Amino acid sequence: MRATSKASLTTATERFEPVLAAAGEQAGQVGEEIFAVVDALDSSASLRRALTDPTRSADAKAELAERLLGGSVRPDVVALVAGMARERWSADTDLPDALEDLGTTAQLVAAEHGPGLMTVEDELFRFGRVLADQRELRVALAARRLPAENRVGLAERVLEGASPETIALVRRTVSALRQRSVTGRLARIGELAAERRKRVVASVLSAAPLTQAQLDRLTGILSRAYGTEVHVNAGVDPSFLGGLRIQVGAEVVDATILSKLEEARRRIAG
Missing domain, CATH: 1.10.520 (Peroxidase; domain 1)
Structure with a gap:
């Protein structure tokens, strides 16, 4: 726009x-x-x-x-x-x-x-991680050949136990399919929620779960770096081996062992 x-x-x-x-x-x-x-x-x-x-x-x-x-x-x-x-x-x-x-x-x-924006953000983030991990589900929810009610029913089964507000937002996303990427729209909803709370959202992936002390320390570092309160959505990806991958909007900081090994491989290959 x-x-x-x-x-x-x-x-x-x-x-x-x-x-x-x-x-x-x-x-x-x-x-x-x-x-x-x-x-x-x-x-x-x-x-x-x-x-x-x-x-x-x-x-x-x-x-x-x-x-x-x-x-x-x-x-x-x-x-x-x-x-x-x-x-x-x-x-x-x-x-x-x-x-x-x-x-x-x-x-x-x-x-x-109702449940609060933080609850909705967290539920949307977890749903996004499920989509990232399950390609078949991601493809099915974006399949325009499937009736909208089928896509909605599939999403609602995955979201069982989530707040009504989160379910309503996901239902709208997968039924309308106004964007080519369901995950892209979910990210936009997260941005809008963050704007309402006057905070920046950082998605953080690590090889193992971060402790609360680590999350607090990382939140403080990012808040100082961006000059505003930052809400951290933390997820786990064992394929990273170690380190962190931090994404804030379009900005990505990849400090995982896997990324360092890949960089080394590229340098060796010339």
Whole structure:
């Protein structure tokens, strides 16, 4: 998403925050209605273009959104989409992408009034590790040839015992398949959750489980390095042999024995 669209998303997020705050634990229902709008936009390129066309007046685009959505979703969602139609977007697909993030944020607001964002983040991280370890499951959840209800049922069996908010977010991810990578969308949800808690999320993999003292020390180091509070999601991968692999966003610090051996092999091979 380019700068223009990012600025429009930021504006929409700030304007919609009071609505989500008022919805409280019912914010998840708001999110579901936003997702319904996303699905409508995904299915109609002409509608996306009509709502983002820079040659049309802002009022005309807002009126179109109000006319099409009025009565089908709650008024505050209509107002949200109409307001976003008034903004400028770098690409017509950026509008549904932005709405997808806002729907996700609504689900996260509901989590704040339920299990808490940390619980949701941890459950999503563990689910992501399961997908990383099980290729067949990862492929099945991303298989568009399978009915959406089959993919959702498979994910729900894996998530048995997880919070309703986590299940709702994963259900949306695997049913809509708006991105080519399920794990990529899960990572984005984690980023949005971290933003709400004003923290950076670091995914850490080690050969053996880290002790609480080690986790606390690593959290302190990363928090000082990034200048903000960092939440560490820790996982185990015995194939590492030793060391750590730390990922924060797109930045990866690989200090595993395996990576050092591979580097040595490349150097020897010339």
